[in-house]
Amino acid sequence: DTEVTQTPKHLVMGMTNKKSLKCEQHMGHRAMYWYKQKAKKPPELMFVYSYEKLSINESVPSRFSPECPNSSLLNLHLHALQPEDSALYLCASSQDWVGTSVFNSPLHFGNGTRLTVT
Amino acid sequence: SQKIEQNSEALNIQEGKTATLTCNYTNYSPAYLQWYRQDPGRGPVFLLLIRENEKEKRKERLKVTFDTTLKQSLFHITASQPADSATYLCALDRTSYGKLTFGQGTILTVHP
Numbered sequence: 261d262t263e264v265t266q267t268p269k270h271l272v273m274g275m276t277n278k279k280s281l282k283c284e285q286h287m288g289h290r291a292m293y294w295y296k297q298k299a300k301k302p303p304e305l306m307f308v309y310s311y312e313k314l315s316i317n318e319s320v321p322s323r324f325s326p327e328c329p330n331s332s333l334l335n336l337h338l339h340a341l342q343p344e345d346s347a348l349y350l351c352a353s354s355q356d357w358v359g360t361s362v363f364n365s366p367l368h369f370g371n372g373t374r375l376t377v378t
Numbered sequence: 379s380q381k382i383e384q385n386s387e388a389l390n391i392q393e394g395k396t397a398t399l400t401c402n403y404t405n406y407s408p409a410y411l412q413w414y415r416q417d418p419g420r421g422p423v424f425l426l427l428i429r430e431n432e433k434e435k436r437k438e439r440l441k442v443t444f445d446t447t448l449k450q451s452l453f454h455i456t457a458s459q460p461a462d463s464a465t466y467l468c469a470l471d472r473t474s475y476g477k478l479t480f481g482q483g484t485i486l487t488v489h490p
Contacts, residue, residue, distance in 0.1 A: 264421075302467055302480035303422065316477060350421050366412060367478060369421030 263287055264370035266351050272376045275341060281373045283334040283351030291315075292334040293367065294326060295350040303350055309334060341377045348372040380405045382470055384481040392489055397455040399484045401468030404449060408470040411444055411451050416465045416483070425466075426453075458488045 264285045273279050283292065291310045295303035308316035309328040323345075325337040334351055350372045356365035381404045391397050401411070410429045414422035428435045428444045428451065435442045441454040455462050465483040 302482050305477060305479070308477075318477075352421070366424035366427055367414075367422075368424070371420045374419075 264351055264353055264368050266349075266370035266373050268373055269371070270374045270376075272378060273338065273341065274378055275343070277341075278337070278339045280338065281336040281349055281351075281375075283336075283370060284332055285353040285368070286332055287353065287355070287368065288331075289353035289355050289368070290331060291354045291356065291365075292328060293352040293354075294334070294336055295352060295369075297348040297350055297372070299347075307336075338375075341375075343377050346375055346377045348374055380479075382406075382468065382479060382481040384466075384468060384484045386484045387482070388485045388487070390487045390489065391458055393459060395458055397458050397462070397486055397488070399453040399466050399468075399486065401451040401453070401481055402449060403470055406449070406470055407446075410471065411442075412469045412478070413440075413442055413451075413453050414467045414469060414480075416467060422467055422480075455486075458486075460488045460490050463487050 267282045271279060293308050294306040296306055297303045305318050306320045307326045312328045312331055323340050327335040350369050352367040352369045354365040354367050383402045385400050410427055412427045413425045415425055416422040426435055426437055426440055426442045428442045430446050432444060439456045443452045451468060463486055465485050467483045468481045469478045471478050
């Protein structure tokens, strides 16, 4: 089992709903990430948090709102999503801090939340 | 524009043979390159990292090479087993600041 835990495993929501995805890690990692993966495609970076601060936002629409309450937790708040937002949402963490001159930590991924927007 | 290409969408080999997967990149100068394995319905799992000043890295039956002149990495699985069947992804950091970008992956199937 992965050391990065994501809940829920599956989520079905309507376009007017508000829901949240949760991610937790207890490895002491200081960087956490959200990736989106469509079927038969590679993961695509959405957000990066380092030391609980948002470091990278890959021009993600505002209907996705990340939050990092503490160093172990990462949330992704969802509101007014579209059917094309249906995908596997992956959380990851890494030991190194994004922004160091030699960032080369591997990413530890959770098994994702399978999101379906109806 | 920057591109990462894994030039085989699918690779089928016989058990016991060596699988060789290719990752090519253009318009990057990455300081390192990573390889991940992904099984259906699960998140990617880190396998190996190789830095630009390393020519080769090994871990058990896995070997990775990194040729910054050719802008290519090769990933080898020796004595392949059906359990090695999965999608293998190479990944590069576009900026050295953690923007890890993945290739489209190669689906490896090892037949008994």
